[in-house]
Amino acid sequence: MNAPSSATPRPRTNRCLACWCVAAGALALVGLSFWSLDLQWAQFVSAPALARMGRFLAELLRPETSPQFLHKLLGATLETLAMSALGTLLAVLLGLALALPASKAFDGDPARWRGATRLVLNGLRSIPELVWATLLLIAAGLGPFAGTLALALHTSGVLGRLFAEAIENAPSGPGFALRVRGVAGSRVFLYATLPQMLPQLLSYTLYRWENNIRAAAVLGVVGAGGLGQMLAFHMGLFQMGETSSVLVAMLLLVALVDALSFASRRWLAA
Template sequence: MSVDHKASPAAAPRPPSPQLESSGRRNLLWARNIVVVLLVLAFLGWSASDLGLSPQRFIQGIPRLVEFLLRMFPPDLTVIPGLWDAILTTVAVALWGTLLAMFISFFLALGAAKNLLGHNPFVYAASRTILSILRSLPDLIWALIFVAAVGLGPFPGVLALTVYSCGELSKLYAEAVENIDPGPREALESTGAGLFTTLRWSVIPQILPEVITYSLYRLESNVRHAFVLGMVGAGGLGFELSVSMRLFQYHKVSAILIVIIVTVATIDFISSRIRARVI
């Protein structure tokens, strides 16, 4: 009598447990992070060697640094009355560069904000591309370009600060516009209000404190940048400092540095007081 033995079905493969999957992901993340850290450390080591970074060289240079600083003392304070024109030129370059940038940046921000003109993909892409180009070149490069175009003097400094500041301020203005409360704007648009009316009564009141704050920060930065631009032909205190350094008039150099520090501190103080009132 034969017995029919049925083959037992093959056992179905068991899916990997969630614990094993989680452990595998963690191991991969750790491995990736370790590789990234090693690559960064390798780059830092190579760049330190390529740049010649050396604590020993710095320590050896301290006596020469001290000697250079001692040459500037005491400051020749008698030259300060003759620097007023340079001070006013430097502040005026920074102020005009900031004001022109504020005006232009407002219109660029309309196209760079997705909830306004930026809802059009072409307008948004074009506006963001312009902002990237403006920010990609530092103000010193813009100054050299405008010096070649319009000659030496404060005017190319104003143009350089205007162009570079537009790239910074437009991006900040656009982000402020994108973060506004859409309620007031939608209420105005529902009544048939046009773009100008919508901007006047719903957008500008909401972004005005941020616009003032960002613009004041930009003014503070532009005052510092104006000193540097003066050293490449834009006039002002930077030009006076450059001339004094070339003539080895170190006592005058220290006096100009004191004036620069006082000017920057004064602008920062006035700006902080205005921001405190606005915010």
Template structure:
């Protein structure tokens, strides 16, 4: 008799739980709809405005054709400058990010205060975009590629530091515990048990960030940080749209080459 009562109560409880989770899903969907609708209103999303602006877009594109390939020779130096900005920015970012990433990894950080402080620094560097850093450094050190390098380095350090910290936190604890059992101190454990596990991920994250930094460096020229972005801004300000299309093609080609080289380096090393 007791089993029958328990079975009946269990059966009556199942539909209630199903109804509860159904209503929970409905509330989540309703909240998502409200958020998206409110965001669309605040962002003034309007398909009609886009349709009305299509003739202007077509006019600009028609002015960009055909590209002015006669300026290609003058774009070699700015393009190389952009790639060099990305190379040095990424290199400096790695130098900054490695110690911060180690301190921000909970399983190897020597003290909770250093862990928290490193996390805060990485969050701050990551929260501010390269463009803002470029504006600050342009005001501090003047126009040219150097403020672009600094902007790329500082922002990328925040990104890479987070990736490095997560890679360290996800290591296999077996080799670490084995070395600790033999009496190895923390530096020995870090060098012989942690480093071999994280090197492949570090290389992957660094190469990926280099690809991103090449794209970022092309934009930093818009605020006076040199590179091909400055040429792009100049051509647009002078309404030389055929020059603009040629510059865009060079940027596309450069990014494609960098992506190809990055994938080849990654496959050769890892």
């Protein structure tokens, strides 16, 4: 009778040993990273380097506020907001369309296209937005159109994978009750699965919208328009006042999306 109780600690011991091995491997990887990289800490904290960084920050603390520049900044801000919003919207539609065949909605679901669709999602999100924009600029030319499509393609790969996981993790009871009554699969998704995953869908979408605002700044390096193009131009000329104003505009956009995310979560929880 006592044999099972004496054997029960073994799985727990194995799990603890595995955790310690993972932690030791992570620490070893961090140590090897410090050893292999040429990190010149002494030069980084030297007096000349600190003085240069101080001058740089002092220039950034004096943003450009002339009416002519602010008018141009407002146009670029609205363009970036439109790029990120439209790119995210297209990514939601494409990601949700790909998430359905990429997920196994219930036990016994054959999910014949699951592997192939997940491979497509992996390909979309493994290519950075900057590479997508560079490729699309060849076809669409300079401007926000290529940037919007680049954001949509990369984000659809990210959201598609997240949506597929949300579909698979949704409680199966409501869907099962509809399927046993002969309800079609599309109606099961609309009336059982989608309402349960809607809070997650909205949260993921708003989070990626916030990321896309920052990504739009990177796309400006290749001429995709918006605040990013202004940021690349003024930083290239070392115009720190104009650069500071562009950074403040980006910060306000991110804060706006964060406030919308907070308000939407409170509205869904009410």
